Amino acid sequence: MRTSGLNWQGLLEQLELALPFTESDDQSLAYFKFPKRTVSLSLPLKLDTGQTRMFRGYRTVHSITRGPAMGGVRYKEGLSQHECEVLAAIMTLKNAVADLPLGGAKGGISVDPQTLSAGELERLTRRYTSELIDVIGAQTDVLAPDVGTDEQIMAWMLDTYNENLGNTLSRVVVGKPVPLGGSLGSKEARGRGAAIVTERVLAESGETLENSSVVIHGYGDAGRASADYLAARGARIVAVADAGGASYASAGLELDALHSHRQATGSVLGFATPLSAEEALGLNADVLILAFDHGTIYAGNAASIRAPLVIEASNRAVLPEAERYLKAQGIVIVPDLIASVGGVISNYLEWVQDASNLFWTEDEIFAALDRRVNTAVDEVMAFAQARGTPDLRTAAYATSLDKLHGASVLRGVYP
Structure with missing residues (x-):
């Protein structure tokens, strides 16, 4: 798994593309650079x-x-x-x-x-x-x-x-054990959020999760939570990959048995048909969820991607040069700012619970998480439609820049 190529220049180039769709200005972007x-x-x-x-x-x-x-x-x-x-x-x-x-x-x-x-x-x-x-x-x-x-x-x-x-x-x-003030559901939050976003984006294009084939690249807490959520709604998890390799089954993997295998061996490799992690990226599936780390898809492997929908469930999983290629092929990329937003929402909810010393049930946590994830997706999709942005990443960046610009203007500059 390749994780190089993370740099300021690539991020700033994408922010500059978003700037014309915002009410912000170059001065706000200048603040952001430092x-x-x-x-x-x-x-x-x-x-x-x-x-x-x-x-x-x-x-x-x-x-x-x-x-x-x-x-x-x-x-x-x-x-x-x-x-x-x-x-x-x-x-x-x-x-x-x-x-x-x-x-x-x-x-x-x-x-x-x-x-x-x-x-x-x-x-x-x-x-x-x-x-x-x-x-x-x-x-x-x-x-x-x-x-x-x-x-x-x-x-x-x-x-x-x-x-x-x-x-x-x-x-x-935050992210602490529950007996020390941690929040229920925190391990599942990022993956659950990514799965909710996947379902929403499919629905926008008139598709459903029922019998959709899904590849999950990165099978830690987030990857497993995404798999469980999607499988419960009818999706087939056809392959999962971790640092050790990948397992593939066209009819869908049995997730409880897969989890037991990974706990026993330390890897998903050996559970079903073996593949390398790179080979899993190139499978012909409906959805590819990236839950490993930044730089998973880069210029050198972008041409192997076959899934028409890529969910960036980890920060910067698709590098800019790869994204340009994928977009030209008609592949839709749901960016990290919304695809992995469940994790930051969960951390915030834990922080609020600790402040109030009032702790919620797991059902209450998931209800609050789901509501906030859906609100974020709604806002970005509405922004994209209203402003005519070329893709969801531009819409997400522009939405964020507007909020940061508004707060910066209100605060002013301390003399």
Whole structure:
């Protein structure tokens, strides 16, 4: 799975294409180009062997124009400051399109968490959090899970923050375990949102999920939640792929058995007809859901895509040069700003619950999530129709830029 090619230039080019459809101006876009703050960290870790190894860590706050920043922490080998800054900007756009009172942030550590023991991972997590004590907070910058991190890591971050400051504050971190103030349904939120968006987009073109063939590329929490939601509504999940490879069955995969297989073996490979992850991308299916990471579809593999509908359930999964090619082939791409919006909505709902100390049932969470996802899709589709944008990405970017511009104008510039 290729994940290179994430850069400011590609994002800004697409924003500039959206600008003529907005009420914003070049000055607003100029503000957008500069993150509010980036912290770069050197993180020493004492390994189980007694040796000390250094790691690089980062945390970027892109914008607080609409409210406190919120965004994921990723543990990924090769993570760079540039990657964090671009992804933080995308989080600003995504929170705006969801109409959440939040700005965007992103951070993490350049590390493959699979190479560390549990003790080493905990010590590195606590060191990273301790280094950020002065800049994170429930009303300033809220940490969330991302690639390579999970609710256990969020729990360590929460504990480290509160132990350092002598607090019991829970909403500085979201994506936590439920006993520590986490929200029910958070693991399913991004995938559920992507599935809802898939169903809505199909309906707009007069199609239904019934017997639609779906390929899911990336089978973590989000991929599995999308699969479960879509299968329950009659779709056939014909292939799923993860870092280890892919499994394919034209009649549809049996998802409960697939999940058990993945839990036992660590991969979906070996459950059904084996394919490489790249081969799964090129299957002739009705829908392709991208739930892995940025850069999954790039110039080098765009020509292999056969699905007429591509759902970008992870940030920047389709790179700009690939998107231009796919659009020319008549392939519809539903952009990350709406396809993966369920994740940021879930994080927001957890943050609100922690603030009020009032927690909702899973049914209440899903009802609120579904309503907000549908509202975001409605708004972007209505914007696209009213303004005549060439695609949904342009409409989503333009919607976000208008909201950010309005907030910026109201706030003014501090002298």
